Amino acid sequence: MKKSQLFATGTVFTLALSACGGDGAPEEGDGADVEVGGEFDIAWNAQPPTLDPTVSTATATRDISRNFFEPLVTLDADGEVQTVLAEDYEVSDDGLDITFTLRQGVMFHDGTEMEAEDVVASLQSWMERSSVGQSFFSEADVTADEDGEVTVTLPEPMYIAVELLADQAQLPMIMPAEIIQDAPEEGVEEYVGTGPYEMSEWSTDQYIQLDRFEDYESPEGEASGTAGEKDPYFDTIYFHIVTDSSTRLSGLQSGEYDAANALPLDNVEMLEDDDSVDLVAGEQGFNGAVFNKQEGLMADETMRQAVLAAIDAEALQQSAFVSEEFYNTNAALMPEDSDWHSDVGQELFENDDPSVVEDLLEEAGYDGETVRILTTREYMDHYNAAVPMQQQLEDAGLDVELIVTDWATVLQDRDDPEAYDIFITGFAPTTVPVGFVFLYENWPGWTDSDEIDAALDHISTAHDEEEALEGAEELQRAFYDYLPIVKFGDKFTVTGMRADLEGYEYEPLPGDIFYNTRESGQ
Numbered sequence: 001m002k003k004s005q006l007f008a009t010g011t012v013f014t015l016a017l018s019a020c021g022g023d024g025a026p027e028e029g030d031g032a033d034v035e036v037g038g039e040f041d042i043a044w045n046a047q048p049p050t051l052d053p054t055v056s057t058a059t060a061t062r063d064i065s066r067n068f069f070e071p072l073v074t075l076d077a078d079g080e081v082q083t084v085l086a087e088d089y090e091v092s093d094d095g096l097d098i099t100f101t102l103r104q105g106v107m108f109h110d111g112t113e114m115e116a117e118d119v120v121a122s123l124q125s126w127m128e129r130s131s132v133g134q135s136f137f138s139e140a141d142v143t144a145d146e147d148g149e150v151t152v153t154l155p156e157p158m159y160i161a162v163e164l165l166a167d168q169a170q171l172p173m174i175m176p177a178e179i180i181q182d183a184p185e186e187g188v189e190e191y192v193g194t195g196p197y198e199m200s201e202w203s204t205d206q207y208i209q210l211d212r213f214e215d216y217e218s219p220e221g222e223a224s225g226t227a228g229e230k231d232p233y234f235d236t237i238y239f240h241i242v243t244d245s246s247t248r249l250s251g252l253q254s255g256e257y258d259a260a261n262a263l264p265l266d267n268v269e270m271l272e273d274d275d276s277v278d279l280v281a282g283e284q285g286f287n288g289a290v291f292n293k294q295e296g297l298m299a300d301e302t303m304r305q306a307v308l309a310a311i312d313a314e315a316l317q318q319s320a321f322v323s324e325e326f327y328n329t330n331a332a333l334m335p336e337d338s339d340w341h342s343d344v345g346q347e348l349f350e351n352d353d354p355s356v357v358e359d360l361l362e363e364a365g366y367d368g369e370t371v372r373i374l375t376t377r378e379y380m381d382h383y384n385a386a387v388p389m390q391q392q393l394e395d396a397g398l399d400v401e402l403i404v405t406d407w408a409t410v411l412q413d414r415d416d417p418e419a420y421d422i423f424i425t426g427f428a429p430t431t432v433p434v435g436f437v438f439l440y441e442n443w444p445g446w447t448d449s450d451e452i453d454a455a456l457d458h459i460s461t462a463h464d465e466e467e468a469l470e471g472a473e474e475l476q477r478a479f480y481d482y483l484p485i486v487k488f489g490d491k492f493t494v495t496g497m498r499a500d501l502e503g504y505e506y507e508p509l510p511g512d513i514f515y516n517t518r519e520s521g522q
Contacts (some may be wrong), residue, residue, distance in 0.1 A: 001380045002117035007423065036212075040234040040517060043248040043260035046378050047205055047241045051412045052187030053171040054129045057437050059428055063512050064166060064239055066111065066226060067210050069173035069193035072100050073152075073166040074226045077507050080429050081166045082227035084113065084219050085174050085194060095157030095463075098165070100150045107215045108176050109198035116144035120179035124153065129187075130170040131437045136161070154177040159462040160432050167435055168226060168510045169428055196232040196515045208239040223516055224463065225507045231267055233503070233518035243378040245408070252277060252496045259504070261512055263494045264380070267320040276499045283335070283508035284493040285428045287320065287385060288485040289373075290438055294417040294446040297369055304483040306360035307371075307422075309351040310396035311389060317489045329489035333433045333476055340433055340464075342473045345480030357396045371400045374414060374423035378407040384422040385488060389424075414444040426491070429508045433472055434459050438485050445485065 048060035049484035053069065057331045072086040083089065085098040106114040125140045127133035141153040154161060165172055177345050191199035196218070197210035212232045221228035240257065242248045248260040249267055268279065289307070291298040298304055313329045321327040334340040351357070371393060375386035383404065390400045403420065405413070413419040423444070427436060437443040455478045458471030495512055497504050504517035 002003075017262065017423040036233050036522070037235045038519075040237045040259070040514070041257045042237065042239050042514065043242040043251050043257040044239045045245065045248065045262040045493070046407050048208075049408060050187045051191050051199065051202070051208075051346050052183075053173060054126050054133070055187040057169060057443075059426070059511060060312060062171065062278075062428070062510075064208060065173070065191070065193075066168070066171065066195070066510070066513070067197040067237065068176070068195040068199050068213075069171055070195050070379055071166065071172045071174065072102075073162065075163075075166050075168065075431060075509055076227035077225040079509060081162050082219075082221065082224075084227070085119075089162070091162065095159075096154050096155075097446060098152045098161060100152075102148055102150065103217070103219070106194050106217050109192045109213055110176060112176060113155045114174060114194060115177075116148040116150050118177045119150045120144050121173055121180045122174045123150070123172060125180045125183070126170070126172040128170070131440055131443050132164055132167065132170055132435060133172070134442055135440050135456070136164055136434070137427075156461060157463065159464070159468050160434065160460060163431050167431060167433055169430055169437075196230045196235060200236075205241055207241060210237040210239075211235065212234075215407050223503075223505065225505070226510045226513060230515050231503075231518075232515055237514065245380055248506055252498075258493065258501065259497045259514070259517075261493070262379070265494060266327050268494060270321075278497045278499050278501075279494050280497065280504070280506050281326070281492050281494045282506040283429060283490050284331075284511065285426060285508075286436075286487055286490045287381060287424065287426045288487040289389065289424055290414070290445040290485045291315075291483070292417055292421050292423075292445060293448065293484065296417070296421050297366070297371060298421045299306075300364050301483065302360055303366065304486075305348075306340050306364060306366070306396075307393065308348060308483060308486050309357045309360060310393050310398070310488060311488075312392055313349065313488050315388055315392070317383040317491075320385040320488075321491055326494075330417045330489055331489065333436065333479060334472070334486070335429070335490060339469065339471045342476040344473055344476040348480050352389040354396065361397060363499040366398070368399055371398050371422065371515050372403055372420045373400060373422045374403050374405070374410050375501060376405055376407045376410050377470055378428065381491065382426065386424045417446070422430070428511065431509065432459065433475055439475075439479075447482070447484040449478060449484070452484070454478070 003498040046060045049058055050056050051065045053061050053065050066131040070084050073081050074084050076082045085101045086462040092098050120142045127137040139155045144150050196216045198213045200211045212235050218230045223229050249263055251257040252260040272379050291304050293299050320395055330336050331346045332341050334396045375382050377383045390402045393400045416422045438445055439452055441448050455475035462468035500520050501517055502520045503518045507511040
């Protein structure tokens with residue numbers, strides 16, 4: 001594994017490793033040429049706060065819910081928009097109308113057929129509840145005509161509108177209208193979608209059970225990311241909530257689990273000579289420290305600048321990800337191989353002069369108050385960065401308290417501006433920089449910057465790529481001027497699979513894709 005290969009290409013790499021095989025032998029199913037059946041057990045690292053992706057940006061919500069929820073359009077492995085529940089779509093010449101022709105005969109898990117009214121209600125809910133929907137589609141209208149076509153009408157052209165509707169971070173899922181209309185503000189309570197698996201049972205902190213949807217109608221095309229064919233093989237998928245990384249690894253080795261995500265990176269080298277488990281590693285976005293900008297110490301921009309100046313990102317990344325094969329210290333919002341990448345403002349990221357921190361703290365009027373940092377051991381990379389960060393800030397003269405809880409409590413407390421000054425989290429990759437939730441006032445941390453808002457508007461209202469990229473550079477500059485978070489650098493994650501399985505896919509934008517996994521040769 002060479003760093004230059006990993007980070008230059010932005011692709012996934014696979015290592016042949018070994019463990020004992022699982023016991024989920026396939027049973028005879030009703031397919032003409034392929035035997036299907038059995039149980040697929042995944043050791044998953046975190047309990048999702050909800051399985052409604054319109055109200056949560058949690059990776060666990062995204063990765064689990066994609067098995068039973070589907071959007072109109074999605075992104076393939078190359079980041080290109082492809083249809084899913086839409087048969088086709090068209091953008092009007094003036095850029096104001098996006099019209100979707102729906103696939104016919106698509107069934108919901110409750111036995112009803114997807115209709116235009118369901119799509120209208122679903123998109124309206126997404127626009128009202130999701131961060132991206134609120135920020136970019138709050139003034140959009142969604143209507144259906146007598147032919148069943150659904151049109152999203154924008155108040156002004158938006159160059160990236162279709163990409164935002166296809167983004168996986170907060171899936172614009174399609175559900176029955178009556179379920180959405182009756183849903184509470186915190187999200188739907190009935191998880192009824194159109195996907196290859198249907199929600200069966202959620203035993204909190206234990207497992208989430210999904211059963212194959214026998215009436216599933218797959219989109220056409222070769223599987224690529226979350227686009228193309230979905231061909232469910234196993235009768236049942238279990239996402240077992242296993243928060244300890246060593247337990248996930250040992251369960252994979254013993255055969256208790258067929259797959260395990262977020263494996264401990266310091267065990268990878270030890271397993272390289274083992275040949276009955278495949279480890280798949282891929283880009284997973286980045287981690288960072290999110291500032292509480294609504295009240296408290298970090299509401300002061302100068303205090304945020306002092307924290308940035310005091311941090312040694314290389315040390316934090318080394319602690320969290322063990323080897324340079326699994327991280328870099330790219331401080332830009334977007335990856336180095338992205339068209340949206342910009343170097344503007346990154347000179348602030350590297351500081352070797354302690355007097356800079358002293359001057360900033362004095363300017364901010366810091367008087368020994370405690371800086372409270374929220375983190376969790378359920379994401380060990382978060383915790384392993386938080387510990388040296390605490391030490392670095394203390395070395396710089398700050399009093400720091402590390403508050404370590406379970407992930408559910410972090411998600412709860414980060415909504416309370418009185419509960420913390422900083423919290424540690426990760427951000428999944430996005431196709432365009434406007435997809436990062438920390439840029440908005442309606443997400444924990446509460447960004448409030450006219451300059452960031454202006455740059456976001458510049459990108460979204462651009463008429464062409466050149467104008468949009470100018471907006472991205474403007475956004476990068478505004479990001480470092482205001483500093484809503486400190487980005488530590490990009491990261492990789494590792495998922496382990498039994499070597500006698502195939503069909504699993506990992507892509508940077510969507511993450512783990514399990515629904516096409518099957519016994520090899522089936």
